[in-house]
């Protein structure tokens with residue numbers, strides 16, 4: 001945990017920002033996999049963790065903006081809980097550890113909510129992605145589930161987005177530590193990746209390495225030679241000479257901050273000529289997008305910049321034709337790059353996505369596009385100093401998408417379907433780094449991980465273990 005003062009300051013800022021009413025923040029529960037006692041590994045809600053640092057399940061935080069009173073509510077520990085799960089701190093001790101003077105049980109939580117309702121005090125709560133949270137709030141606030149979904153507090157959401165979007169030095173140190181562990185994951189993969197190895201072997205190695213360091217995955221690791229499936233969570237293939245292996249993975253720092261890095265490795269240790277051309281093009285698009293970012297530049301501009309570089313290169317290679325800027329304007333490049341440039345990074349890998357993506361990445365000026373590809377951009381609004389973001393362009397040859405576009409004669413002015421069909425099986429290349437927006441520009445936080453095609457090949461030939 002950070003010092004209690006850090007959490008006190010965050011809660012003060014939150015109450016100051018929301019101004020009036022009672023904030024009720026729910027910590028996560030452990031979710032059952034197939035019966036109540038057998039649950040998924042527990043991950044705390046990030047907004048709750050941001051305000052308390054606490055990683056135990058079933059806790060609630062009450063912040064009264066009108067009086068400044070703060071209280072942690074949680075379960076009373078029963079003897080049999082201790083018998084099965086071992087000793088754990090009581091709610092008073094948990095409260096004290098994050099600088100909260102008051103604590104109580106669930107009856108206290110219920111009473112405090114009832115008092116607020118009786119006196120017409122607005123109760124602020126967040127969208128609930130755990131179904132149990134919707135049910136519990138419906139009980140506490142005497143509303144039905146539909147109303148609970150509908151009445152989430154926009155002022156609480158925007159206050160949390162404003163706070164969590166700007167990373168403090170101690171948060172940036174955490175992000176650096178998660179990225180450092182990721183760097184050792186990728187060093188290990190460059191050493192081990194070779195024809196004949198199974199994806200599941202490499203996946204097990206990634207997880208083992210992270211767990212050995214006392215950490216966990218930030219999200220289920222993507223590791224596949226079928227990288228054209230954007231979020232491919234299967235690990236059932238055996239690596240063959242000439243394959244590209246795409247690995248998109250992240251780790252979590254001791255205080256809960258995530259890294260999110262993608263590399264694409266040539267299984268043979270060297271890229272083929274076409275692989276190298278397309279890989280280098282993705283590198284150029286990524287670096288070009290990063291180069292145009294600095295405070296107050298809209299993130300959508302960096303996305304468009306990356307798209308134009310990709311379209312220009314794809315024209316040079318013959319996969320596209322015509323004017324690249326026009327192709328991007330109509331969305332023709334999205335056949336190859338059907339997702340957004342990146343997203344905020346922090347306590348969540350997709351930071352604050354639980355609060356609603358549009359509240360994080362869009363505002364009244366920057367509205368989400370409906371164009372295929374651009375509509376998937378998670379953030380469009382101007383970046384600010386202190387933002388940490390991922391930059392992750394890619395080029396994919398997705399058979400289902402190509403055949404659908406071709407059947408519908410989509411963008412035939414800009415797309416050379418004959419050449420594309422000869423490249424089916426290529427797979428996909430995505431390259432993702434994590435950046436910090438500084439006062440003057442951008443710092444790439446993940447430079448320890450080789451990126452350029454030559455550097456990847458060099459690293460693989462220097463470090464590869466003989467079978």
Ligand SMILES: [Mn+2]
Pocket residue numbers: 260343390392432
């Ligand atoms: Mn990402």
